[in-house]
């Protein structure tokens with residue numbers, strides 16, 4: 311374990327390139343940002359399990375770390391539509407970076423719905439300036455993927471609240487300037503009486519575990535973090551006492567699920583493109599044709615991959631509309647879209663592995679990376695199994711828990 315003072319993201323004198331452009335102009339500039347600061351590093355980051363620091367810095371310089379933060383606080387004031395498009399575009403080049411980014415904006419959303427104390431608004435302003443990355447520290451060793459039911463409990467002292475917890479995976483561990491922590495409330499009684507806090511990563515007692523060496527999303531630094539009697543002031547409380555669960559359901563879940571679905575869309579698009587590139591370029595000299603020309607089975611496989619990816623794009627667009635104008639179906643769509651996206655990405659990347667044969671096992675097609683990265687969404691909470699359980703209960707008219 312090591313204590314953590316993350317390196318600054320941007321030097322203090324620099325400012326985001328623009329907090330004045332529209333959603334459309336950000337999308338116009340995104341391809342060059344991705345070409346220069348994301349795509350070129352993605353293979354190496356995957357190979358070395360290296361954090362995508364160039365990509366995060368570039369997103370900060372462009373103001374995109376403040377995508378959802380109101381313009382009054384220096385952010386871009388944009389909504390779920392631009393969020394989903396940016397995440398999908400990043401994931402097509404580097405899914406690890408997309409996950410780091412979506413965790414950051416899910417954390418920022420928690421700060422945005424909280425009382426705007428000096429601690430909270432200072433952090434939001436730093437994010438808008440590209441100098442502050444945050445993340446979610448929800449999962450615990452003791453309750454595993456049941457993020458709604460942590461086993462750690464806050465301890466109230468005369469100086470403030472003290473947090474001690476074993477967080478099992480924290481994306482951007484050792485790189486994020488802060489984390490949104492869930493813990494049982496100091497005076498709570500029930501298993502979901504939780505409270506959320508903003509904890510700075512350089513606080514004494516924040517201990518980062520061994521370096522992340524995962525199978526997929528290898529660049530996202532998802533190490534465990536131990537919190538040892540960390541002090542948080544009252545101004546850093548992000549939910550009502552015992553009100554953590556409703557913030558998780560109303561604020562975190564919709565944005566996280568949309569972000570994961572958009573990440574899976576980007577991964578699926580990348581897998582389709584890589585498959586097309588290989589099938590149209592690899593040749594069977596003795597038959598005088600490319601793989602694409604030679605076999606109808608491969609063409610059918612590509613058709614299924616493309617159609618599943620297009621279907622996922624429609625689901626993501628639908629969820630964006632649901633979040634912009636919530637209605638009675640919104641929670642169901644929030645759940646269904648994540649499960650569908652997780653399964654589509656796994657299916658599309660598995661098909662890509664099969665269609666490209668032995669070539670997909672070698673690194674040059676990148677399909678092995680897409681396949682490995684696609685596995686993560688399904689096991690990230692709420693896992694596909696949990697979502698299916700919730701959806702099944704909802705459809706059958708049973709209580710969700």
Ligand SMILES: Cc1cc2nc3c(=O)[nH]c(=O)nc-3n(C[C@H](O)[C@H](O)[C@H](O)COP(=O)(O)OP(=O)(O)OC[C@H]3O[C@@H](n4cnc5c(N)ncnc54)[C@H](O)[C@@H]3O)c2cc1C
Pocket residue numbers: 413445446447448449453454455456457479480481482524526527530532686689690691693694695696699
């Ligand atoms: C790359 C990566 C990054 C991550 N980043 C973060 C992060 O930034 N912050 C964070 O808080 N967490 C993070 N996590 C943790 C993640 O959200 C899950 O908590 C974790 O993946 C669950 O793994 P586990 O072994 O604890 O699963 P377990 O809880 O042990 O689950 C094992 C199996 O049981 C199933 N299961 C569990 N509960 C139910 C149920 N109620 N109904 C049906 N089936 C069930 C699961 O679907 C799974 O198949 C990350 C995980 C990964 C892989």
